[in-house]
Amino acid sequence: MKRTFYKFNIMLLAGAGLILGSCTADSLEPTLTQNKTVEGSITKVDNLYSILKGAHNIMTGAGYYGRDMIATSEVRSDNCFSNGNSGRFTTQGEYEQNANTGFIWEEAYETIANANIIINTDVTTLEGDQAYGEHLQGAAMILRALAHYDLLRVYGQQNAATSGNLGVPVVTEFKGENLDPSRNTIDEVKAAIYNDLQTAFNMMDSAYDTDKTIVSKYVAKALEARVAVYFGDWGRAVSASEAVINSGLYSIVSADSYVSSWTADGGSNVLFELAFTSADNRGSNALSYIYRFPEDAPAGYGDIEVVSTVIDLFEDGDVRADILGYQDGGTRLRNMGKYPDTAVGADNIPLFRYEEVILNYAEALLETGGDALTQINLITANRGASAYATVTKEDILNERRKELMFEGFRFDDMMRTGMDMPYWGTAQNSLGTLSYPNNLFPWPIPIGEINANSNIEQNADY
Numbered sequence: 001m002k003r004t005f006y007k008f009n010i011m012l013l014a015g016a017g018l019i020l021g022s023c024t025a026d027s028l029e030p031t032l033t034q035n036k037t038v039e040g041s042i043t044k045v046d047n048l049y050s051i052l053k054g055a056h057n058i059m060t061g062a063g064y065y066g067r068d069m070i071a072t073s074e075v076r077s078d079n080c081f082s083n084g085n086s087g088r089f090t091t092q093g094e095y096e097q098n099a100n101t102g103f104i105w106e107e108a109y110e111t112i113a114n115a116n117i118i119i120n121t122d123v124t125t126l127e128g129d130q131a132y133g134e135h136l137q138g139a140a141m142i143l144r145a146l147a148h149y150d151l152l153r154v155y156g157q158q159n160a161a162t163s164g165n166l167g168v169p170v171v172t173e174f175k176g177e178n179l180d181p182s183r184n185t186i187d188e189v190k191a192a193i194y195n196d197l198q199t200a201f202n203m204m205d206s207a208y209d210t211d212k213t214i215v216s217k218y219v220a221k222a223l224e225a226r227v228a229v230y231f232g233d234w235g236r237a238v239s240a241s242e243a244v245i246n247s248g249l250y251s252i253v254s255a256d257s258y259v260s261s262w263t264a265d266g267g268s269n270v271l272f273e274l275a276f277t278s279a280d281n282r283g284s285n286a287l288s289y290i291y292r293f294p295e296d297a298p299a300g301y302g303d304i305e306v307v308s309t310v311i312d313l314f315e316d317g318d319v320r321a322d323i324l325g326y327q328d329g330g331t332r333l334r335n336m337g338k339y340p341d342t343a344v345g346a347d348n349i350p351l352f353r354y355e356e357v358i359l360n361y362a363e364a365l366l367e368t369g370g371d372a373l374t375q376i377n378l379i380t381a382n383r384g385a386s387a388y389a390t391v392t393k394e395d396i397l398n399e400r401r402k403e404l405m406f407e408g409f410r411f412d413d414m415m416r417t418g419m420d421m422p423y424w425g426t427a428q429n430s431l432g433t434l435s436y437p438n439n440l441f442p443w444p445i446p447i448g449e450i451n452a453n454s455n456i457e458q459n460a461d462y
Helices: 032-041 045-059 068-075 105-119 130-155 186-203 219-231 234-247 287-291 308-313 319-323 354-368 372-381 393-404 410-416 447-452
Strands: 010-014 017-021 080-082 270-274 304-306 324-327 332-335 349-353 421-424 430-434
Touching (some): 045 130, 068 304, 130 219, 186 219, 219 234, 219 270, 304 308, 308 393, 354 372, 354 393, 372 393
Antiparallel strands (some): 270 349, 421 430
16 A cells, blocks of 8 residues: 555645655655655645645546546446447446556545645644634545545445455555555444544534635535435434535526536535636546547547437436437437536536435435425426425435436445446447446455555455
8 A cells, every 4th residue: 555545746835936746656665755845844724725725636637536436437337338439438337347457546545645634734833824724624534535435435345246344444644654554344434434524524614615616614514415325324314414405505506507507617506516627628538528529520539428218217398308419410329418518628527516415315314204205306396307296215316317417426326225237338239237236346456556565455356
């Protein structure tokens, strides 16, 4: 784990200017010089903000939420498949991953490393608004919790056929005595996530939350509800969702504004989104470019195609169907409306929407005997869809599928409810169905980490 646990990519203060500090991806040892630089460079609360922005920046990369985290979750679900236009995401979609394919391991632990620098800084020694410094530490705890959750749902053994209770290593220090940590249990990782989120919520002040591209106080509760739904902690999911709802800070986007909301930033339904601008010029590395190719181009990536039967999920008048469209002469069904900018990839990527909170709340109420019907109909009423007279678990999962499609939720919903997984080849030809549980559902620990740390146990069949 020496390879990535202590790696970071942050802006540090050096004299009158800023310098960029990072280890190389091939290093198996933490760079002690950089550790000293970090300790001597954080003198102001503003430095913590710069490091937090650095953590956000890691998350925007194509290897994490900028593309791969979302795209992989969709192409491994029953929503999408890879048509192999450019050869991208066929490995993921056909469940042929191996220990050399990596995925988000490095990026997630880089995010955690940045967060740990902020969390473990003594704010009382810094110049500036120390209350704001504590708020930033809470924000860093949310990012640390999110990264640990992402790692757990990708690499944890909770959906494997081989009996096991291994999660991922919980890392709470940028540097520490244990440079070769073993994998914590699933329950230990979950407990660490919940602890970070509760601590963060208590120490943050929403008065500082003026920018939706910086993780904010109520994201702690939205993430807590997400994790609680994933693990079936229904009472916790109810209370966490209610904290967001009762804040009165957010609202569901109306049917008339639904499609256009994906071209705007910071909507009333957004709790937290990753920022992108035309200056980033992500182009072909953008999430939009893997879902489709530019309308004025004869070819492009567009590897992730929508399964043709998905259009049948939507009734007439449901505005969520308007996100879908066809390319290649009307032959290929695609996500045309979410993250629409294929020119430079300048669309912000919402990671937490209020609609997800409502859906989490509805499901948790259903499981605890509450009024799930009222909550689920808040979604249908704002989508041009028919209201439910009664509501079942299947209804809620279907509404989640329609509302959160192409945002990376469907694979996890199928996993946490024990669904078998159909999967397809590049011509949408059926390759079969993987029964649940299955050793192909957890991702393999990257071989670089296995080689660097003898205490890390690989997942079965890799």
